[in-house]
Amino acid sequence: MEQLLGFAVPGVPYGCAYAIFAVGLVLTYQATGVFNFGYAAQAYVSAFVFGWLVQVHQAPVWLAFLVAVVALGPGLGIAMDRLLFRRIPPTHGLAKVVTGLSLLVGIPSLLPVVFGNQNLVGLPSIAFNPNTVYFHLFGLALAPINGVFLSSVVFTAAILVVLTVLLRATPLGLEMRAAVESRRLVQLEGVNADRVVSAAWALSGLMAGLAGVLLAPTQATLQSQAFLTLMVAAIAAAACAVLRSMSVAAAVGVLIGVVSLVAQGELPTGSVWYSAVLPALPFVVLFAALLVVPGLRALDDSRDPLASVDPPPPPVAASVRSPQLERVVRPAWWLLLLAFAVSMLTWMPRAWETVLDQGLAYGTVFLSITLITGLGGQLSLAQGTLAGVAAFTAALLALHVGVNFFVGALVGAAVAAAVAALLAVTSLRLRGLGLALMTLAAALLFDNAIFSQPALTGGTAGITLHRGWLGAVDFFDPNGHAFFVLALAVLAACAAGVRLVQRGTVGRELAALRGSEVGAAGIGINLAWQRVLVFALSGAVAGVGGALLAVQRASVAPGEFNYQLSLAMVVIVVTTGVRTVEGAIQAAFGFVVVQELLQYAPQRFSGLTFVLFAAGALSYAAHPEGIVELQKRRWTARVERIVLRHPPPPGALPVPAGFGEPVAGEQR
Amino acid sequence: MTERGAPTILEVEGLAKSFGGVTAVDDVRFSVAAGESVGLVGPNGAGKTTVFNCVCGQLRPDAGEVRFDGRPLGDLPTYRRARMGIGRTYQRLEVFPELTVRDHVLVAARAHLGGGHLWKDLLGRSATTAEERRVVGEVLGLVGLGHVADVPVAALGLGTCRLVELARALVAEPRLLLADEPSSGLDAHETRALAALLHQLQVERGMAVLLVEHDLGMVGAVVDRAIVMDLGRVVADGAFADVMAEPEVRQAYLGVR
Amino acid sequence: MSTPDDAGLTVVAAPGGADSGPVPALELVHVSAAYGPYRALFDVSFTVPAGGIVALLGANGAGKSTVARVVSGLLPATDGTVSVGGRPVTGAPAYRIARAGLAHVPEGRGVFANLSVEENLVLSFRQRAGAAGVRGALASAYASFPVLGERRRQRAGTLSGGQQRLLSLAKVLVVPPALLVADELSLGLAPGVVDAVYDGLRRIHQAGAALLVVEQQLDRVLEVADRAVVLQRGSVAFDGPAEDAVAAAEQVLAESGHEAPMVAGWADRRSGRVRAGRTAGNGRNGNGRWRGRDRRSSSPAQDRGGEGEVGGARDPGPW
Incomplete structure (x- = not known):
């Protein structure tokens, strides 16, 4: 018993870290209607600025706290609201997730650009000395209560009480909850909705800043990774509370912390339980919660009864080019492709050929996002994992069984498709945010329970590919073009396949599903089957791309296929265009080229790629087709005006009489 | 049409459904003959749309059975029911x-x-x-x-x-069309044209129509028979004119004694 | 469904509720509005006199809801001016206009589904009756609409459609505003409840409120209205006394190729004309079936010589 307590007591502050993040996520969701993936980034910014002021500028702790938490926290929250989330229509769940992800990916990369690379070590605590033991619980030597314990417990409890009272028992809290549902309706009651929503975001930002500064002293070196890891684990606690009850979220958070530390003490080291299940515990909880809790199936369901006031989305058919222009444009594309292939085979410098080869491989992986998000209308945060599954399968088959890597890659793609299909089957009842969280849980499970097994994946170094695995042709020859030809062929085949699906029956049925699942079922479309189909297809394409990436790098390592890659990939593809095949390919080339160009810039700018793409993805709400697609459309229209004598008038759709009365938002 | 001895296309028996303790539908039973058009009317909250959702599979009833063409629908998903010949339009x-x-x-x-x-x-x-x-x-x-x-x-x-x-x-x-308040949001002229179309379809295609509608003028123009629901129960079932004359119906529907 | 008895609806005095005088409660001058690129209102001008009741009529899509939204500030006017109680409110945010005494009951379910019934009422009453008046307003709301009292702890989203509609109307009927704009007042309500709602309207009117009512049931609204405005394709086609409105509405509809609206009550609507048409149809096509792949019997499209196959050039349908 004493020993159990000895493990459990240190688990409490550990769990409080989850609890603080979980409470913050629930608060933000309850008060603003956004599941804010950027929360960890906000916390990191405050912690970073706090540390920077204290260590680099020797500012007193209270001053640094005032600046980093009291001023910067709410300021950042309000800025996020005013500049980003306010512009997203309340019904556009996908855009909220994508915007949050962009902040998560972009903000930590932006800090070194602004402040330079800083190595912040051993930050001070704002209250209670972390290393002082204040007293012993129950007088037990094994249960010392130190400053870390006290500050985490005291602050978590205080935050919980204050926020619960604020949200449930004050007029402002009532107005916040009402504004989440419909800003317009709350305005009709005479409430200044903009101010209420800004207050909610300021409060959420303050909490994020507080979380950052509270948790900073527990980390040896301040890193955004640690915050990210804490937040994704805290999502489990938030999910158990159905994003509704802050006290449940806090309780589950503490419980996860305590259980994992107790289990760490009690489980035999070296067992599968210890090495695989324990690190994945929060994600197992998240997975289970998403499977079982019915409330999580309807996260995106609340609709604004006044949504029909919004102007309708721009007509989708506007991208149709006139036939005359098509006759010119199509051969031009083929010429461009030919020129690209010839250049790669002849004059292209080696370094750039490698970069563009990488682009081809990434392009294939990115196509899987076109399938699942562009066609399926669902966000998957596990595409990197699926690519990894195929790459590891192929490598392991070659290593242990001696199967040719390419045959293994096909098997791997099939396995990835099966994993994706399985994921689709288990999450059939989830949509939008719920599904995104489910795929994130799956990715984290793979990262922590499977990819992390050194016996299986060769540890952080991964598995090195041997020349012989790939047959007679030397794909690793730095002077040859074998890989380029292979990658081009594979990408072309996958792109053609996606295109055919998009234009075929399946594509149309998926478009129907994106519009209305109820309506699609009502005309005999099998939702479940379509979902499984698009997941499996996307898994297979991601798998093929993963194997291609492995060949390009001549190795497979777990770090190359972790969940952070998946998050970044979504942000990158959404930037250029998630609806079209070209969008994915442009995303891949844009990504590798920008990254290569930044090699020439000072080191602090190395993260700028993600900042750029994250900034691009922020426009997702306004232009879901992607900025590249948008520009292409604009330029096409311009060229048509110049080249053609009788250009179609802009917005050539007939506007039927009676437009303007409610269409989609009509309810009663 | 029932008097012509047409086979029954839809049978609802002992249907019950409640949401969080609020009973929406309780022991509802009725049937629709092939090619017949039936109005399902009643005040707000009577459970008409809930019945529709149970028939087309969007909701699972707590009790009772729905049979289509003699076959119990059980847990069949919506899309299978649609392929069997149940078409639907939506209130929203x-x-x-x-x-x-x-x-x-x-x-x-x-x-x-x-x-x-x-x-x-x-x-x-x-x-x-x-x-x-x-x-x-x-x-x-x-x-x-x-x-x-x-x-x-x-x-x-x-x-x-x-x-x-x-x-x-x-x-x-479809052999059965479930039309859920098709006239809401339409003007009188459009409503009348829609009624004429539904009637024409029923007559020419032999399609059974189950119509939920508040505009009783439209219901009268389309249906042969009316089923009146109130507070989750069927309170009357019969020829439209007769049903509307029943005092119980007038009280439930119009609040007139 | 609850019907307020005669003494039931106690009216709580609203701040600014007694704001009557020579200035009109609402005035629109040359107002235009649009949803994105789609224009919905063109040069609309009319007034609602202080303490008056104006019915806003027109076919579906004529722009009635748009007028209501422009007045309450949900949709910005692209041109023209709107004044509430003599104060210009063009371009003002909706909450300012609401605080100036305007209550807009939007079409459909104007409630917060995730808040409880009581929280919905409290939110509204705190703004309209002040923090001190909330308790009294709640009591009178539950007295007038017992069904809401029974379900006060229930989430508003779990109410039936009609009950939700009732809840959104209860907010404004208990604390009378200076000006009430009710959109599609009786749509989706059972006739018994419609009576109760109209009783409520009369009461707040007696308490000094001016009303702008969008309504499809012409006969009901013209009973209470002094004036009527008929919209047609986003413009005012008629603005005059309520007695002349039916004729004007028929005229407007006739001009646009429509028939006269159905004004009569439900009992008369089963007219012999429709009935007779159906009997004839049964006789002609009594055995006509159109099922599966077998299309030998007469189908409507074939009757029209296969126009439907083209599906593009002409519009042979009943519309």
Whole structure:
């Protein structure tokens, strides 16, 4: 018993870290209607600025706290609201997730650009000395209560009480909850909705800043990774509370912390339980919660009864080019492709050929996002994992069984498709945010329970590919073009396949599903089957791309296929265009080229790629087709005006009489 | 139509459903003969839309059974019921904003006629067939949507969208059409035209129609029989004029004693 | 469904509720509005006199809801001016206009589904009756609409459609505003409840409120209205006394190729004309079936010589 307590007591502050993040996520969701993936980034910014002021500028702790938490926290929250989330229509769940992800990916990369690379070590605590033991619980030597314990417990409890009272028992809290549902309706009651929503975001930002500064002293070196890891684990606690009850979220958070530390003490080291299940515990909880809790199936369901006031989305058919222009444009594309292939085979410098080869491989992986998000209308945060599954399968088959890597890659793609299909089957009842969280849980499970097994994946170094695995042709020859030809062929085949699906029956049925699942079922479309189909297809394409990436790098390592890659990939593809095949390919080339160009810039700018793409993805709400697609459309229209004598008038759709009365938002 | 001895197409028996302790539907039983048109009327909260959702599979009833064409529907999902011949339009629009009117009908036609397979897509063999073009053209003509066939529905008004839903349901040649407040949001003229169309379809295609509607004028113009619901129960079932004359119905529906 | 008895609806005095005088309660001058690129209102001008009741009529899509939204500030006017109680409110945010005494009951379910019934009422009453008046207003709301009292702890989203509609109307009927704009007042309500709602309207009117009512049931609204405005394709087609409105509405509809609206009550609507048409239809096509792939019997499209197959050029449908 004493020993159990000895493990459990240190688990409490550990769990409080989850609890603080979980409470913050629930608060933000309850008060603003956004599941804010950027929360960890906000916390990191405050912690970073706090540390920077204290260590680099020797500012007193209270001053640094005032600046980093009291001023910067709410300021950042309000800025996020005013500049980003306010512009997203309340019904556009996908855009909220994508915007949050962009902040998560972009903000930590932006800090070194602004402040330079800083190595912040051993930050001070704002209250209670972390290393002082204040007293012993129950007088037990094994249960010392130190400053870390006290500050985490005291602050978590205080935050919980204050926020619960604020949200449930004050007029402002009532107005916040009402504004989440419909800003317009709350305005009709005479409430200044903009101010209420800004207050909610300021409060959420303050909490994020507080979380950052509270948790900073527990980390040896301040890193955004640690915050990210804490937040994704805290999502489990938030999910158990159905994003509704802050006290449940806090309780589950503490419980996860305590259980994992107790289990760490009690489980035999070296067992599968210890090495695989324990690190994945929060994600197992998240997975289970998403499977079982019915409330999580309807996260995106609340609709604004006044949504029909919004102007309708721009007509989708506007991208149709006139036939005359098509006759010119199509051969031009083929010429461009030919020129690209010839250049790669002849004059292209080696370094750039490698970069563009990488682009081809990434392009294939990115196509899987076109399938699942562009066609399926669902966000998957596990595409990197699926690519990894195929790459590891192929490598392991070659290593242990001696199967040719390419045959293994096909098997791997099939396995990835099966994993994706399985994921689709288990999450059939989830949509939008719920599904995104489910795929994130799956990715984290793979990262922590499977990819992390050194016996299986060769540890952080991964598995090195041997020349012989790939047959007679030397794909690793730095002077040859074998890989380029292979990658081009594979990408072309996958792109053609996606295109055919998009234009075929399946594509149309998926478009129907994106519009209305109820309506699609009502005309005999099998939702479940379509979902499984698009997941499996996307898994297979991601798998093929993963194997291609492995060949390009001549190795497979777990770090190359972790969940952070998946998050970044979504942000990158959404930037250029998630609806079209070209969008994915442009995303891949844009990504590798920008990254290569930044090699020439000072080191602090190395993260700028993600900042750029994250900034691009922020426009997702306004232009879901992607900025590249948008520009292409604009330029096409311009060229048509110049080249053609009788250009179609802009917005050539007939506007039927009676437009303007409610269409989609009509309810009663 | 029942007197002609037409077979029963829909049978609802002992249907019950409650939401969080609030009983929406309680022991509802009725049947619809093939080719018959029946109005399902009653005040707000009477449970009409809940009955619809149980019939088409969007909701699972807590108790009771729904039989279509003599076959118990049990736990069959919505899409299977749609393929069996239950068409539906919705009180709250359920259109696909990205698709044009023609594509709405096409996608429904293909789901009905079959022939949509992934391998066909991958081999580039999923172009519209002549048969599909014919069927789609016919339905568009029937409901009068020919002039907006190539407009995405996002740019159409409420009334037109209701017709798109109707066309989408009709192309699958349903044997039973569930129409949920089709006239809400339409003006009197449009309502009358819609009533005429529904009646024409029922007569010419032998399609059974189950109509939920508040506009009793429209109900009277379409249906032979009316089922009146109040507080989750069936309070009257019979010829429309007779049912409307019953004092219990007048009290439930009109609040008139 | 609850019907307020005669003494039931106690009216709580609202701040600014007694704001009557020579200035009109609402004035629109040359107002235009649009949803994105789609224009919905063109040069609309009319007034609602202080303490008056104006019915806003027109076919579906004529722009009635748009007028209501422009007045309450949900949709900005692209041109023209709107004044509430003599104060110009063009371009003002909706909450300012609401605080100036305007209550807009939007079409459909104007409630917060995730808040409880009581929280919905409290939110509204705190703004309209002040923090001190909330308790009294709640009591009178539950007295007038017992069904809401029974379900006060229930989430508003779990109410039936009609009950939700009742809840959104209860907010404004208990604390009378200076000006009430009710959109599609009786749509989706059972006739018994419609009576109760109209009783409520009369009461707040007696308490000094001016009303702008969008309504499809012409006969009901013209009983209470002094004036009527008929919209046609986003413009005012008629603005005059309520007695002349039916004729004007018929005229407007006739001009646009429509028939006269159905004004009669439900009992008369089963007219012999429709009935007779159906009997004839049964006789002609009594055995006509159109099922499965077998289309030998007469289908409507074939009757029209296959126009439907073209599906593009002409519009042969009943519309």
